[in-house]
Amino acid sequence: MASTEIDRFLWVETHRVALDPxxxxxxxxxxxxAVARAMAAEExxxxxxxxxxxxxxxxxxxxxxxxxxxMRPLVKxxxxxxxxxxxxxxxxxxxxxxxxxRVAARLAGLPKPANCL
Amino acid sequence: MILHxxxxxxxxxxVYREALAGxxxxxxxxxxxxxxxxxxxxxxxxxxxxxxxxxxxxxxxxAHGLEGHCDASVQVxxxxxxxxLTEEADKTVSWF
Amino acid sequence: MQTATVPAGDVLVILRHPPHGSxxxxxxxxxALVAAAFGQAVSLLFQGDGVLALLQGQGxxxxxxxxxxxxxxxxxxxxxxxxxxxxxxxxxxGISIDSLQLPASPLEPPSIAALIGGHRLxxxx
Numbered sequence: 001m002a003s004t005e006i007d008r009f010l011w012v013e014t015h016r017v018a019l020d021p022x023x024x025x026x027x028x029x030x031x032x033x034a035v036a037r038a039m040a041a042e043e044x045x046x047x048x049x050x051x052x053x054x055x056x057x058x059x060x061x062x063x064x065x066x067x068x069x070x071m072r073p074l075v076k077x078x079x080x081x082x083x084x085x086x087x088x089x090x091x092x093x094x095x096x097x098x099x100x101x102r103v104a105a106r107l108a109g110l111p112k113p114a115n116c117l
Numbered sequence: 118m119i120l121h122x123x124x125x126x127x128x129x130x131x132v133y134r135e136a137l138a139g140x141x142x143x144x145x146x147x148x149x150x151x152x153x154x155x156x157x158x159x160x161x162x163x164x165x166x167x168x169x170x171x172x173x174x175x176x177x178x179x180a181h182g183l184e185g186h187c188d189a190s191v192q193v194x195x196x197x198x199x200x201x202l203t204e205e206a207d208k209t210v211s212w213f
Numbered sequence: 214m215q216t217a218t219v220p221a222g223d224v225l226v227i228l229r230h231p232p233h234g235s236x237x238x239x240x241x242x243x244x245a246l247v248a249a250a251f252g253q254a255v256s257l258l259f260q261g262d263g264v265l266a267l268l269q270g271q272g273x274x275x276x277x278x279x280x281x282x283x284x285x286x287x288x289x290x291x292x293x294x295x296x297x298x299x300x301x302x303x304x305x306x307g308i309s310i311d312s313l314q315l316p317a318s319p320l321e322p323p324s325i326a327a328l329i330g331g332h333r334l335x336x337x338x
Binding site for chain 3: 132137139140142208210
């Protein structure tokens with residue numbers, strides 16, 4: 001669910017980006033790759049090519065279905081785009097620890113997945 | 118047996134048709150809230166396909182002043198009867 | 214009327230409301246998505262005005278309210294592919310099955326009852 005409540009600002013290069021209480025973008029239009037890198041840095045993640053290809057899958061998913069996927073459809077979408085080797089929960093858990101559907105949606109500048117624990 | 122529960126009057130909502138379409142040969146239909154209007158002799162024809170398996174909740178009939186106007190083919194149950202019907206059913210499906 | 218073969222499953226969501234006008238359709242689809250996200254085998258039955266939810270060409274509301282077409286397309290990503298509709302509802306509205314966005318199988322009453330009987334939990338929206 002997109003939230004309109006501003007909790008804090010994240011400084012990205014020379015401008016600030018509003019985040020909601022759970023760290024998702026308040027304005028989805030604020031997203032740039034630099035924003036993703038800044039969000040990732042906050043959690044001690046460095047984005048590699050493997051992260052970026054998942055972020056691209058997520059952004060394509062959102063553009064097509066107007067919603068962020070829960071874990072199962074995310075695994076399916078990744079499998080369809082990147083092949084069955086990558087379309088696995090373990091691969092996603094390694095890249096986006098703890099809750100891949102949520103963490104990856106946040107870094108991809110999407111709303112929090114609604115159908116997730 | 119599935120207990121179907123309908124809370125809309127057949128004279129103001131067509132949902133009764135969907136409830137009937139969803140009923141198997143053993144299933145029962147309980148009329149509650151505004152649904153009890155379906156127990157009137159003028160309305161009960163809508164349910165003629167399920168003779169003997171049509172119930173109405175007494176408390177709602179009383180609240181609507183319809184208890185004395187109920188068609189003889191309708192089996193009237195109180196809340197305890199409602200509970201008993203639910204216990205006999207594999208599951209319940211609500212139509213509203 | 215023949216009884217078609219219908220699948221059994223965990224959850225059957227019956228959708229009886231058209232897009233817009235109320236939030237019933239969206240809430241029903243959300244319930245189906247949540248159940249599927251947790252690994253339940255979900256089937257959908259479109260009944261009454263709910264069959265209009267399947268119509269091709271539907272879009273956002275005049276005030277920009279979100280439509281349901283993208284969500285319908287997304288069902289397959291949640292492995293919700295067991296889609297049915299009440300044939301008489303479609304007939305009553307005078308709509309042909311060719312006008313629908315998704316391939317839902319039309320069912321006659323005995324099969325609708327079998328579908329309801331074959332699912333552990335039935336939710337109507």
